[in-house]
Amino acid sequence: KNEVEQSPQNLTAQEGEFITINCSYSVGISALHWLQQHPGGGIVSLFMLSSGKKKHGRLIATINIQEKHSSLHITASHPRDSAVYICAVLSPGNYGQNFVFGPGTRLSVLP
Amino acid sequence: NAGVTQTPKFQVLKTGQSMTLQCAQDMNHEYMSWYRQDPGMGLRLIHYSVGAGITDQGEVPNGYNVSRSTTEDFPLRLLSAAPSQTSVYFCASSWGGRGNTIYFGEGSWLTVV
Secondary structure, three states, X not given: OXXXXXXXXXXXXXXXXXXXXXXXXXXXXXXXXXXXXXXXXXXXXXXXXXXXXXXXXOEXXXXXXXXXXXXXXXXXXXXXXXXEEEEEEEOOOXXXXXXXXXXXXXXXXXX | OOOEEEEOOEEEXXXXXXXXXXXXXXXXXXXXXXXXXXXXXXXXXXXXXXXXXXXXXXXXOOOEEEOOOOOOEOOEEEOOOOHHHOEEEEXXXXXXXXXXXXXXXXXXXXXXX
């Protein structure tokens, strides 16, 4: 069983729709990151969470430590949001970069 | 501010050849690491470094070598390329610690024929 799972694998939405991407993990963690990978390949960090909820513009990320689950929401989606979204977890006591990554969710937003 | 710079972006190697992927960061980050990304799989850690002179193996270290002689540079060496090493490679850096943003390079597409 993979330590980090994401759903859905692929998602197609119409511009303006509300989008949710889910991440479940089976190990204890100290932090969870959401990353965005654009078609050109570059990866950027969107959020780091250890509890609760964070919001940046149209993006909202939540985490439930007890349920080992995190969600990434995109409000009023736009074609420029089309990318692969990756969940990455860091285990407790690991202060380096030994992340375990999910397989990613490929999002396509159609105009 | 350049961030994390990887070179080359694309490379084709013949089986058995060796090469070095270069990675440099200008943010004075302690932590640097190399990942590979294969279709249908998440990023996997190859090697990482927690500071100059200190390196350690990740999940998939076989066939790769690293060194960290300076804070800025963290090259990844393929000793004798194999088709199984065809992948996209990403270098990343951060201050370390669970609360810090991780910065990725643009990726290096490597094909071994």
